[in-house]
Amino acid sequence: MAQKSCTPELLSGAELMKQGAEARLYRTRFLGKPTVVKQRFPKRYRHPVLDEKLTHRRTTQEVRSILRCRKAGISAPVVYFVDYASHCIFLEDIVSSSTVRDYIASCPDQDQDLDLLVQKVGRILARMHDEDVIHGDLTTSNMLLRLHPDGTKPRHEPDLVLIDFGLSYISALPEDKGVDLYVLEKAFLSTHPNTEALFQTLLHSYTAASNKSNAVIKKLDEVRLRGRKRSMVG
Amino acid sequence: MHLTQKLELFPDHSVTQILFKDVKNAAELRQSAVEGKINGALINPTMLVGPFQVLVAANKAVHLQKTGKMKTRSLYSEIIFNLSPNNNISEAFKRFGISDGDDSVMVVLVHNQDESQLLSDVTNKVNGRQVPVEDVSSLSDAAKIKKLYKVTPQEEVCGTLLDAVVCRMATKDVM
Numbered sequence: 001m002a003q004k005s006c007t008p009e010l011l012s013g014a015e016l017m018k019q020g021a022e023a024r025l026y027r028t029r030f031l032g033k034p035t036v037v038k039q040r041f042p043k044r045y046r047h048p049v050l051d052e053k054l055t056h057r058r059t060t061q062e063v064r065s066i067l068r069c070r071k072a073g074i075s076a077p078v079v080y081f082v083d084y085a086s087h088c089i090f091l092e093d094i095v096s097s098s099t100v101r102d103y104i105a106s107c108p109d110q111d112q113d114l115d116l117l118v119q120k121v122g123r124i125l126a127r128m129h130d131e132d133v134i135h136g137d138l139t140t141s142n143m144l145l146r147l148h149p150d151g152t153k154p155r156h157e158p159d160l161v162l163i164d165f166g167l168s169y170i171s172a173l174p175e176d177k178g179v180d181l182y183v184l185e186k187a188f189l190s191t192h193p194n195t196e197a198l199f200q201t202l203l204h205s206y207t208a209a210s211n212k213s214n215a216v217i218k219k220l221d222e223v224r225l226r227g228r229k230r231s232m233v234g
Numbered sequence: 235m236h237l238t239q240k241l242e243l244f245p246d247h248s249v250t251q252i253l254f255k256d257v258k259n260a261a262e263l264r265q266s267a268v269e270g271k272i273n274g275a276l277i278n279p280t281m282l283v284g285p286f287q288v289l290v291a292a293n294k295a296v297h298l299q300k301t302g303k304m305k306t307r308s309l310y311s312e313i314i315f316n317l318s319p320n321n322n323i324s325e326a327f328k329r330f331g332i333s334d335g336d337d338s339v340m341v342v343l344v345h346n347q348d349e350s351q352l353l354s355d356v357t358n359k360v361n362g363r364q365v366p367v368e369d370v371s372s373l374s375d376a377a378k379i380k381k382l383y384k385v386t387p388q389e390e391v392c393g394t395l396l397d398a399v400v401c402r403m404a405t406k407d408v409m
C-alpha cells in the first residue's frame with residue numbers, strides 16, 4: 001500500500017529560488033502560508049546507502065538545531081513539516097528579508113548601521129554558542145535580516161534570523177566554537193573586502209555577550225595561527 | 235463559519251474544521267467516534283492555539299497514511315496523535331481528544347471534493363452551537379498548552395505560541 005511521497009510533485013510546480021550544491025530551495029504556498037521548501041538531493045558520486053544516511057542526518061540536524069535555537073529565543077524559521085522520504089523541510093518563508101551578505105554589500109562603507117548590525121550578529125552567535133549549538137557553516141548568506149516592508153532599516157533583535165543548520169551539531173568544546181568563528185571570519189573577510197575593523201566589532205560584541213568567550217577567543221587565536229602556518233608552509 | 239483548506243501536497247484532499255460551543259452530548263459523540271460511527275476527528279479546542287495547528291497535524295497524517303508510516307489505526311486518530319508533543323498515544327488521546335464532560339468540540343474532516351453532505355451529517359450529530367472556527371483562540375488554555383509543550387518565555391520573544399507548538403509537532407519524530 002505504501003506509496004511515494006507527494007512532495008516532488010508539488011515542487012515541480014513551485015518557484016525554484018536557489019540551486020545549491022547540496023540542496024534546492026523552492027518558494028510555494030503550504031497550508032495557505034508562504035513557505036520555503038529545502039530539498040536535499042542525492043549525490044551521485046556517493047554510495048547510495050551512505051548518501052541516504054548523510055542526507056537524512058543533515059535533515060534531522062537542521063530541524064533539531066532550529067528548535068534548540070528557538071527554545072533559547074534565537075530566531076530561526078518555523079518548521080511546518082518534514083518529509084523524511086524525500087528529504088524536504090518546509091520552513092516559514094522569512095518574507096521581506098535580505099541576507100546579511102546582501103545588506104552589507106548594499107550599505108555605504110563606514111555606515112553606523114553596519115556597526116549596530118554586526119554587534120547584533122556577535123550577540124546572537126554568543127547566545128547560540130552558550131546553548132552549545134555549533135552552526136558549522138557560518139557565513140553572511142546564512143543569516144537573514146527582516147526588513148521594514150517600506151524601507152531597509154533593520155528592526156530590533158529578533159529580526160536577525162539564523163538559517164542553514166545542515167552542518168550543525170551540539171558541542172560544549174571551546175575549540176569547536178572557535179572554529180565556528182574562524183569559518184565565519186574567513187567567509188566574512190573574503191565576501192566583504194576591507195572589513196577587518198567591522199569584524200573586530202563583531203568579535204568584541206561576541207566576547208562581551210558570552211559567558212564563556214575567553215576560552216573560545218583563545219582557541220580562535222590558535223586556529224588562526226595554525227591556518228597562517230599552514231599557508232606559509234604550503 | 236467552518237473553515238476548509240485544500241492540502242497543497244495532496245490536491246484531491248481538503249481539511250474542514252467545524253467548531254461547536256455549548257455542547258450537551260460530548261459523551262455520546264466520543265462513544266460514536268470510538269465505534270467509528272463518526273467520520274472525523276473530535277478535538278478538545280482548549281488545547282488548540284489556532285486552526286493552522288490542526289492543518290499541520292492533518293497534512294502530516296495524510297502524508298504518513300500515503301507513505302504507510304502511520305503510528306495509529308486511522309487517519310483521524312493519527313491527526314490527534316500528531317497534535318501531541320510526544321509519542322505517547324494514550325496520553326495524546328487524553329489531552330487532545332474530547333472527554334465526556336466537555337462543552338466544546340472541534341470537528342476535523344478530511345475529504346475529497348464537496349463537504350456539504352459531510353458537514354450536515356456532523357452538524358446533525360452534535361447537540362451544540364456552531365461558532366466561527368477563528369473563535370477557537372478564545373477557547374484555548376494558553377497556560378496548559380505552554381506547560382504541555384514546554385514553551386519557555388524566551389521562546390515567545392522570537393515567535394508566537396503557535397510557532398512554538400507547530401515546530402514541536404513537526405519535528406517530534408527526531409527529538
Ligand SMILES: Nc1ncnc2c1ncn2[C@@H]1O[C@H](COP(=O)(O)OP(=O)(O)OP(=O)(O)O)[C@@H](O)[C@H]1O
Nearest residue numbers: 020021022023025036077091092093094141164166
Ligand atoms: N526560510 C527562508 N526564508 C527566506 N529565504 C530563505 C529561507 N531559507 C533560505 N532562504 C534563502 O535561500 C538561500 C539558501 O538557503 P540555505 O542557506 O538554507 O541553503 P544552501 O546554502 O543551499 O544549503 P546547503 O548549505 O545545505 O547547501 C539563503 O541564503 C536565503 O537567501
Ligand SMILES: [Mg+2]
Nearest residue numbers: 141142163164
Ligand atoms: Mg546557505
